[in-house]
Structure formats: C-alpha cells, structure tokens
Amino acid sequence: xxxxxxxxxxxxxxxxxxxxxxxxxxxxxxxxxxxxxxxxxxxxxxxxxxxxxxxxxxxxxxxxxxxxxxxxxxxxxxxxxxxxxxxxxxxxxxxxxxxxxxxxxxxxxxxxxxxxxxxxxxxxxxxxxxxxxxxxxxxxxxxxxxxxxxxxxxxxxxxxxxxxxxxxxxxxxxxxxxxxxxxxxxxxxxxxxxxxxxxxxxxxxxxxxxxxxxxxxxxxxxxxxxxxxxxxxxxxxxxxxxxxxxxxxxxxxxxxxxxxxxxxxxxxxxxxxxxxxxxxxxxxxxxxxxxxxxxxxxxxxxxxxxxxxxxxxxxxxxxxxxxxxxxxxxxxxxxxxxxxxxxxxxxxxxxxxxxxxxxxxxxxxxxxxxxxxxxxxxxxxxxxxxxxxxxxxxxxxxxxxxxxxxxxxxxxxxxxxxxxxxxxxxxxxxxxxxxxxxxxxxxxxxxxxxxxxxxxxxxxxxxxxxxxxxxxxxxxxxxxxxxxxxxxxxxxxxxxxxxxx
Amino acid sequence: xxxxxxxxxxxxxxxxxxxxxxxxxxxxxxxxxxxxxxxxxxxxxxxxxxxxxxxxxxxxxxxxxxxxxxxxxxxxxxxxxxxxxxxxxxxxxxxxxxxxxxxxxxxxxxxxxxxxxxxxxxxxxxxxxxxxxxxxxxxxxxxx
Numbered sequence: 001x002x003x004x005x006x007x008x009x010x011x012x013x014x015x016x017x018x019x020x021x022x023x024x025x026x027x028x029x030x031x032x033x034x035x036x037x038x039x040x041x042x043x044x045x046x047x048x049x050x051x052x053x054x055x056x057x058x059x060x061x062x063x064x065x066x067x068x069x070x071x072x073x074x075x076x077x078x079x080x081x082x083x084x085x086x087x088x089x090x091x092x093x094x095x096x097x098x099x100x101x102x103x104x105x106x107x108x109x110x111x112x113x114x115x116x117x118x119x120x121x122x123x124x125x126x127x128x129x130x131x132x133x134x135x136x137x138x139x140x141x142x143x144x145x146x147x148x149x150x151x152x153x154x155x156x157x158x159x160x161x162x163x164x165x166x167x168x169x170x171x172x173x174x175x176x177x178x179x180x181x182x183x184x185x186x187x188x189x190x191x192x193x194x195x196x197x198x199x200x201x202x203x204x205x206x207x208x209x210x211x212x213x214x215x216x217x218x219x220x221x222x223x224x225x226x227x228x229x230x231x232x233x234x235x236x237x238x239x240x241x242x243x244x245x246x247x248x249x250x251x252x253x254x255x256x257x258x259x260x261x262x263x264x265x266x267x268x269x270x271x272x273x274x275x276x277x278x279x280x281x282x283x284x285x286x287x288x289x290x291x292x293x294x295x296x297x298x299x300x301x302x303x304x305x306x307x308x309x310x311x312x313x314x315x316x317x318x319x320x321x322x323x324x325x326x327x328x329x330x331x332x333x334x335x336x337x338x339x340x341x342x343x344x345x346x347x348x349x350x351x352x353x354x355x356x357x358x359x360x361x362x363x364x365x366x367x368x369x370x371x372x373x374x375x376x377x378x379x380x381x382x383x384x385x386x387x388x389x390x391x392x393x394x395x396x397x398x399x400x401x402x403x404x405x406x407x408x409x410x411x412x413x414x415x416x417x418x419x420x421x422x423x424x425x426x427x428x429x430x431x432x433x434x435x436x437x438x439x440x441x442x443x444x445x446x447x448x449x450x451x452x453x454x455x456x457x458x459x460x461x462x463x464x465x466x467x468x469x470x471x472x473x474x475x476x477x478x479x480x481x482x483x484x485x486x487x488x489x490x491x492x493x494x495x496x497x498x499x500x501x
Numbered sequence: 502x503x504x505x506x507x508x509x510x511x512x513x514x515x516x517x518x519x520x521x522x523x524x525x526x527x528x529x530x531x532x533x534x535x536x537x538x539x540x541x542x543x544x545x546x547x548x549x550x551x552x553x554x555x556x557x558x559x560x561x562x563x564x565x566x567x568x569x570x571x572x573x574x575x576x577x578x579x580x581x582x583x584x585x586x587x588x589x590x591x592x593x594x595x596x597x598x599x600x601x602x603x604x605x606x607x608x609x610x611x612x613x614x615x616x617x618x619x620x621x622x623x624x625x626x627x628x629x630x631x632x633x634x635x636x637x638x639x640x641x642x643x644x645x
Contacts, residue, residue, distance in 0.1 A: 169554045173512055176548040180519055180541070187537040192527045194537060195519075218579070222572050225605045391607035392616050395599035398579070399624055403636070406586055407628075415583035423576055430564045431508050449540040453533050461534035 003131060010358030013060060014366060019359070022057075022065045023367045030072020031374055035382050036393060037080050040089030041073035041273075041313075041330040042436075043220055046212040047397065049337050050404030059341045060356050064363040066337055067317070070330055071123055071367055074273060074313045075375045078115045078306055079382055083108060091273035091309035094281040098294065098301030105297050110244040114299055115306040116375040117248055118255050120368060122307035125259040126266065126314025127364050130321075133267070134350070134357075137322040141347035144323075146454035147466050151475035153448040156269040156325045158483035160437055168487060170433045178441020179448070181206055188450055201413045208336050208442045210405055210414050214421025215435045217401040221394050222426040241379070244299070251303035254284055262308035266315020272328025273312040280308025314364070321345055321357060324447070329436040336443055504564035509556025513549050520545035575605055590639040591628075596621035 013019070033044030045066055052062045077092030082099035095115060102111040144152070161171030184195045185205025196202040258280035265276035284304035285294045294301045316327030317334075324345040326332040338345050343356065350357055375382075405418055425435055452466075459465030467473055523541035566572075582598040600617025604610070629636050 167555075167560060169551045169558075172551045173548060173555065176516075176544050176551065179544050180548070183541050183544070187526075189533060190528070190537055192537060194526050194541070195522055197522075221602070222575060225575050225602070226566065226568055226572050389607070391603045391612065392620070394606060395602040395616060396620050396624070398602060399595055399599050399620060402579075402582065402586065403591075403624070403628055407636075410587070412583045412587060415586070416580065419576060419579045419583060422579075423572075426572060430566060431504065432560065432562070433508075452540060453535045456534045 003135065006135075006354060006358045007131065007362065009354065010360075010362035013355050013359030014064070014362035019061060019064055019363060020366065022061055023068045023363050024370055026065045026068025027072045027367050027370045027374055030069035030074075031076035031079075031371070031382055032072075032385055033069065034073035034076025034089055034092070035079040035385060036076075036388065037084070037086045039220070039393075039397065040077070041070055041091075042333055043216045043397075044073055045069055045330055045333045045337075046209075046216045047401050047404060049333065049340075050209055050213065050408045051400075052337075053340070054404070054407040059338075059343055059353075060359045062337060062341060063334075063356065063360050064367075066334055067360060067364060068367040068370075070334065071310070071313060071364065072371055072374075073330075074123070074310045075116065075119045075371050076382065077309070078119065079112065079379065080386055082111045082115065082302070083383065083386065091277045091312070092305075093274070094277045094305035094309075095302060097281070097305075098296070098298050101295070101297035102299065102302060107244075107297070109241045110247060110299070111302050112379050113241065113243055113376055114247050114251065115302050116372065116379065118251070118258075118303035118306040119310045119375065120372040121255040122259045122262055122310035123314055123368050123371070124365075125256075126263045126311040127361065127368065129263050129311075130314055130318055130364075131361055134318050134322050137318060138347040138350040141322055143471060144347075145469070146451040146458065147468060148472045148475065149451040150448060150455060150466060151472045151479065152269070152323060152325055153444050153451070155475050155479040155482065156440065156444070157437060158479035159269055160440060161434075162483040162486045166432060168483060170431070171437050174428070174433050174435065174437035175441050178438035178443075179445040180441070181211065181438070182442045182445025183449075188446055189453060201411075206417065206442065207409070207414065208439070209340065209408065210418045211421050211442050212333055212336060212439055213401045213405055214418035215425040215438060217397055218418060218422025219425030219429060219435070221398050222422055223429055224390060224394055226426070241377070247299040247303075251300045254288070254300045254303050255307040257287065258284055258304040258307040259311040262311030263315040265308075266312030266327055267318045269319050269323075269325045269327050272316055273309040273330075276312025276315070277305035277309035280311075281305045321349065322347060325444070326440065329439070332436065332439050332443055336439075339443070503559040503561075505559030506556050508564075509552045509554070509559065512552030513556065516545045516549035516552055519548065571605055575602060578602060588640060590637045591625050592621050592638050593640070595624065 029048070030044065033039050034041065048066065048069060052065055057065065073089060074091065077087060077089040078095045078099065081087045081092040081095040082103050085096050085100040087093040087096055099111050099115065102108070157175045161168055161175060182205070184202055186192065186203060187194050193203060261280045261283050262276035265279050266273065281301065281304050284300060285291050288300060316331045318327070320326045320331040320335055324335065326335045335345065343349065343353065402415060405414055408414070428435060455465055467476060520542060523538055523545060526538050526541070528536050528538065578598055578601045582594050585594040596617040599620045600613050603616040604613035625636065625638060
C-alpha cells in the first residue's frame with residue numbers, strides 16, 4: 001500500500017508536460033541509437049550526458065531522459081538484428097539467431113512485431129520487479145557499513161570480470177587501470193595531491209564523463225575506421241505489418257520465463273543485459289519441448305532474448321539505485337550521471353529524494369508504453385534510418401561527442417584527454433581487454449578507497465574487521481565464487497565443443 | 502612473440518611506475534590508519550601480478566591491426582580539431598574534421614565534402630538554436 005502511495009506521487013511528478021516530452025524524446029533517440037549498428041546503449045547515453053547538462057535539466061528530468069534512452073536502445077537493437085543480421089547493439093546479438101532466419105523466410109514484419117511485444121513484456125515486468133524489490137533492498141542496505149560496502153564494490157568488479165569477459169586477468173587489469181585513474185587528483189581525506197605530477201588540470205581528477213565518451217564513442221570511431229567499415233544497407237524489406245496473434249500467444253510463457261531470467265541476471269551486479277539475453281535464449285532452448293527449430297527462425301527464439309535483455313535492463317537499475325553499484329555498463333554510465341547531478345544513490349536516496357526515485361519509476365512505466373507504440377505500429381520510420389551510411393553517421397557521432405565535452409568545460413585539455421582515452425580504448429579493444437571495468441573503476445575508485453579507510457578508522461587498523469559481519473563474509477565469498485567459478489565452468493563448457501570441432 | 506606478452510610486460514612496467522609514484526605521495530599529520538598510500542600500493546601490486554600472468558600465459562589470438570596509419574591519421578585530425586575549436590569557431594573546423602573522417606571511412610571526395618558541410622551546418626543549427634548551447638560560428642579573430 002505504501003508503495004502504491006509512492007507510485008501515485010511519482011506519477012504526479014512524471015505527468016508534467018516537460019517530463020512527458022523528455023520521456024518521448026528519450027524513447028525516440030534511444031530507439032534510433034539502438035537501431036544503428038555501432039551505436040549501443042552505453043555509447044548513446046555516454047554521448048548524451050554532457051549535452052543534458054548543457055540544457056540545464058534538473059535531476060529528475062535528466063534521469064528520465066537518460067533512462068528513456070536506455071530503455072529505448074534495448075528496444076531498438078532488435079531492428080537491425082532482424083533485418084540486417086547485424087546486432088544494433090551487443091544485447092541484441094542473440095536476436096539475430098532466430099530473427100534473421102525469420103526475416104529471410106518473409107516474416108520480417110511478424111518478427112519485428114513479436115520482438116516489440118516481447119520487449120514490452122520484459123521491460124514492464126522488470127519495472128514492476130524494480131518497484132517491488134528496490135524498496136526492500138534499500139532497507140537491507142541500511143545494514144551496510146563501510147566494510148560491507150568495500151566487499152560489495154569488490155563483488156561488482158569480480159562478477160563483471162568473471163562473467164562478462166573471456167580472460168579474468170585482463171578484466172582485473174582493466175579494473176585496476178580504472179581504479180588507478182580514479183586516484184589522480186586530491187586525496188579525499190587528507191586533501192593532498194596524488195599522481196598529479198604538478199599539473200593543475202589533473203588536480204581536479206579526471207572527469208569520468210571525459211573517460212566514458214572517449215572510451216566508448218571515440219574508440220568506436222577508431223575501430224570502425226580501422227576495419228574499413230562495412231556498408232550497411234537494407235537487406236530485407238517489410239512486406240506487410242500485421243499482428244501475429246498466434247505467435248504471440250504461443251510464446252507467452254516464453255516471454256514470462258525469459259523476463260524472469262533476464263531480471264535476475266540484471267540485478268546481479270556487473271552482469272548486465274547481454275548476459276540476460278544470452279541466458280534467456282539458452283534457458284528457453286533448454287526448457288521447451290521441441291527445440292529443433294531454434295536457430296532456424298523459431299518465434300520463441302525471437303521473443304526470449306528480447307524479453308530477456310529488456311528485463312535485464314530494468315533489473316540492472318535495482319542495484320544502481322539502491323546500493324550505488326551499477327549492474328551493467330550502461331547503468332555505470334547512468335551512475336556517472338547521478339553522481340554529477342550531486343545525487344548519491346543508495347538507501348538514503350529512497351528516503352531523502354523520493355520524488356526522484358518514484359518520478360523515475362513512473363516515467364519508466366510511461367516510457368514503456370510510448371516505446372511499444374513507437375516500435376510496433378511506427379517501426380517503419382526506424383527501418384528507414386538504417387539506410388544512413390556509416391560515413392555520415394560516424395563523423396556525426398564524433399562531432400556530437402566533441403561538442404558535448406567541449407560545452408561542459410570549454411577546455412581543449414579535456415578534449416585531448418578524451419582522444420587519449422579513445423586511442424587507449426582502441427588498443428585495449430584490439431587486445432580483448434574489456435572497457436566497462438575501467439569505467440566502473442574510475443566511478444567507484446574513490447568510494448571504494450573511502451569505505452576501506454573508514455572501516456579501518458572504525459577498527460583502528462585491524463584488517464579482520466573487513467570480515468567481521470555475516471553480510472560482509474557473504475559478499476566476499478560471492479565475489480570469490482563469481483570471479484573463479486567461470487574459469488572452471490569455461491573448461492567444462494569448452495571440452496565438448498573441442499570434440500565436435 | 503604473442504602480442505599478449507608485450508601487453509603483459511607493458512602493464513607490469515605501468516604497475517611499477519604506479520607504485521614508484523605512490524611512494525612519492527605526501528602523508529599528512531592527520532593520517533588515518535590506512536593513509537593515502539596503501540590503496541594505490543595494493544592496486545599496483547594486483548596490476549603487476551595480473552600483468553605478469555598475462556605475459557606468462559598469453560591468449561592464443563594475435564592482435565591484428567590492419568591499418569594503423571588510418572587510425573593515427575584520424576587521431577591527429579581529432580587533436581587538430583580539439584585545438585582549433587576554441588579559436589576557430591564551430592563551422593570551419595567541424596566541416597574540415599568531419600569531412601576528413603568521412604573520407605577515412607569511405608574514400609570518395611564529393612560525398613565526404615557534402616558530409617562535412619552538411620554536418621557542420623546541421624549540427625550548428627541543432628546545437629545553437631534547438632538546444633541553446635553557446636557556440637561561436639566563426640573564428641573570433643574575424644570580429645576582433
């Protein structure tokens with residue numbers, strides 16, 4: 001009941017013309033960002049954050065705009081997966097497996113409508129899950145002291161490195177690089193400079209927005225230039241748009257199961273939407289009775305990953321809002337937005353700024369309905385956008401990134417730093433080193449060090465204090481398991497593959 | 502030699518440099534039990550160990566960079582753009598930079614020229630009038 005009252009309050013915040021306009025604008029931009037290959041949710045949100053400050057939006061408005069973009073990108077990714085067999089963004093990769101065969105069989109329209117509905121179901125259920133779970137988790141989070149927070153940050157790095165990368169050592173290197181970069185600047189507790197080498201620009205530390213835009217947007221441009229760029233062209237036309245009622249009915253259970261799997265994957269810190277859609281697809285393939293058509297255009301194989309990745313997107317907001325620990329790359333970028341807006345995510349957010357949290361949740365529910373309308377009856381407009389050639393798109397993206405960072409600080413130093421991050425990101429990408437742990441490190445570095453130091457102040461230097469509570473021990477063991485288990489699982493999973501090859 | 506070996510060794514060097522400069526951090530008389538040095542020290546150690554691991558047990562895949570020259574050129578264009586954006590106004594540097602990047606992706610002169618001009622004017626109109634950012638169109642020197 002209490003929740004419903006809060007939700008009503010949230011709708012009162014969200015149902016103002018300005019917020020509604022921002023939500024619709026965010027949905028449109030998000031779908032475009034998701035649909036265009038080479039621009040994913042992380043890039044899209046990263047490029048837009050600096051701009052949203054320049055417009056002078058307040059906290060709720062900026063957050064509504066960005067999360068609408070985030071949700072929208074999850075919807076949009078499927079369009080190019082189905083029509084071009086190129087995932088519009090990383091989480092939409094699994095949708096190519098059955099979406100493209102369906103489109104080749106002349107059912108492109110059906111696949112788009114079905115995946116749109118599946119996205120809606122996934123996102124809606126996840127938002128409801130967020131409404132139920134977030135306040136509970138926020139209450140539990142009050143039990144967290146500095147020692148528990150330190151273990152939680154460690155868990156985020158461990159699961160991110162363990163699950164979403166091929167090589168744990170490389171993920172750990174990325175995390176350390178990010179944490180190291182966050183050390184640059186004035187030390188929080190003593191006020192003395194660290195790693196600034198006497199450079200005044202470095203005294204303030206490195207702005208994580210500069211790092212984010214560099215590592216995602218600029219790197220993307222370099223990678224594209226280097227790989228000569230594929231010309232994207234419309235492969236398959238949509239003949240007729242109708243609602244495939246039978247397919248939707250048949251995959252109803254699939255959507256529910258996939259949403260649940262996706263949501264859980266999203267809530268786990270560091271796992272994210274790509275893992276959500278992967279698990280949803282594999283889970284569905286294992287659970288249905290007749291899976292012989294999976295991979296050859298089974299409608300359930302389109303519905304499962306789409307419901308899964310949208311549910312994971314919603315789930316990833318739970319740890320971000322309640323604990324301040326992002327569940328995925330894009331929520332890491334959203335966390336950067338919150339921090340820059342001077343909002344500290346965590347349990348206190350729900351008590352001190354309920355209008356922000358519940359306004360956001362209400363806006364998400366509204367955005368979801370808008371997205372369903374945009375992505376089912378109006379999907380043709382976005383299909384047209386896929387014909388924008390990369391030699392127009394990528395220079396455009398670069399220039400928007402530059403203007404965004406330039407309008408923040410007006411200094412060429414930040415622009416140069418952004419290019420440097422872009423070059424670094426390019427080489428790291430070539431070496432298979434993931435970029436998301438770097439961002440997470442830059443974002444959480446100071447918090448992580450502070451919680452360690454605060455814990456040590458409390459215990460006057462006794463390191464055993466870090467393992468003194470049940471929650472802390474649980475988090476430490478989860479971190480160790482999350483980091484190490486994939487190594488052994490990978491070996492088990494690889495063996496049969498090596499045999500069949 | 503596998504590219505991961507170089508990368509691992511490079512990371513070890515970075516880690517050692519990081520630890521070395523961490524020793525230079527001044528400590529204040531207000532220091533807490535941990536102080537400002539310990540966390541960077543731990544980070545440097547973990548980084549060094551991971552770098553060593555990658556160097557000793559590299560991935561099989563060799564890093565492949567097809568055309569490093571193109572990337573270097575694009576980076577140079579962007580550096581030039583970063584320096585010219587303030588004194589040169591928005592329109593001219595943007596047209597040149599986006600035209601060059603477009604040419605890098607698809608080497609045809611006319612489409613690249615059109616892309617440069619259209620992006621420069623289009624984005625300027627969008628940012629200046631639709632979104633209200635304070636951008637200067639022309640080089641400031643022209644107007645004293």
